[in-house]
Amino acid sequence: MTELQGLFFWGFLLIFGAVMYLVVPSSKDEAGFFRGHDSKGRPASEWALMLSIFISWIFAKSVTNAANLGAAYGIVGGLAYAAYWLSIPVAGLVIYRLRTREGATGMVPFLIAKYGRGAALAFSAAILIRLFNEVWSNTAVVGGYYGDTGSAGFIASALLFTAAVLFYSLKGGLRSSIFSDVIQAIVFILFVGVVLALVIPAHSPSALLAEGTFALNSGADLLLVALLQVFSYPFHDPVLTDRGFITREKSMLRAFIVAGILGFLAILAFSFVGVHARLESMKVTSNVPADVARSLGFAGFFAMVVVMITSAGSTLDSTFTSLSKLVARELPLLAGRLPSPKAMTIGSLTMVAFALLGNLPMIAGTDILKATTISGTMVIGLAPIFLFSRWVRYSPLSFHLAFWTGITLGILQAINVIPAGWAIGTGKYAILLGTNLYGLVLCTAGFFLPLALPHRRVTCSVSTA
8 A cells, every 4th residue: 555545544534533523413412312312302213223223233343254254164154144133133023022011111221120230230231341342343443454453553543433433422422323324324335335346246156155065164153153142142232222212112123123134134245255255265364354455456445444434433333322321321220310410421421431441452452253252152141031031020030040151151161161062063163052052051941940949039921922
């Protein structure tokens, strides 16, 4: 890259931040800042919500991981990662039931009513970790297009990108996030189309779709992991679940279903970038999209940068708004207090704090894939907690037996002490698959165990929803 081209890319990063700040609306009250309502108090439209869910779940690390897995396992790797987007319709269906049959107004209030304040506190701690991971894992992807991991260009661009997103997020909170998501979704789709138009014609459709083998040691084990985790993974992501409570129930459900289908197709399509690298026998690093982009010339590299900045920006602004709501609006509920009258100020300060602290792992050079697989295992206990909540009226013990079983297994997996006998198959993700399958069974058993115990404040619900 020439010096002039380098200045162009740095200029684009500055222009991105300036344009987004100018075009996004501001919020004057908490309805706009925390719930995304417009100046007249109206909630986001169904189409705006759908596009917001779609693009805010197309993380920069997601498209990178999709391409990496496509390079490693062919179409099987792409399917494996795209399967995570089935989480969105699952979340929509569950939240629809929670709202219509159990009167839920939010995840934390629901947990307090159903499982107690201790359960809501443990859940809030888990999602704080999740949101913390979303900061560094997305800024690190952007930094990878401006320099090698740990280099001055890598760190400076990631921090500049963070600052750009922070400023327009502070302007309007969730309202500005949803508004910017619509713009970023359209830009993302257009530039993904450009990238695929440069890559796909190099191979026949049959070659792209036939690359890879459906076997446990060839990526199918990760596909099965994803299919297991879709029943728990979405519930510890407030970027997704916050959007389930801001519009009418049926509009929300339709938006979630359509966004999930579009997300699945988008991630699968982008995995062809990795499949292309595999077919071309390209020498790749841990950032396959960047490797492929450099082979496409200036135009191709620029298109890839736009894809990554729009996807990372949409996720990062949503992360900031979810953090602000959690700290300013929901954590006070855990102490039995109403949110402070200065909740917007507290939310804004929370954004600033996490913009600074959340980039520390990026500076240290942590592997972005760990932000998905490890956290996904740790929260497998959320599956029975939300899927089977109708079977209990009030049972803190059900929550804790399920939740902490999953957390324990996730930690044991992270430090590599899960017994080898738990492995299913011989592939790279054999232990991960076994841990999630057997762990889900254990978490579900733990959830229902209190129902068999005498003298517990647990009663079965007669609802058939």
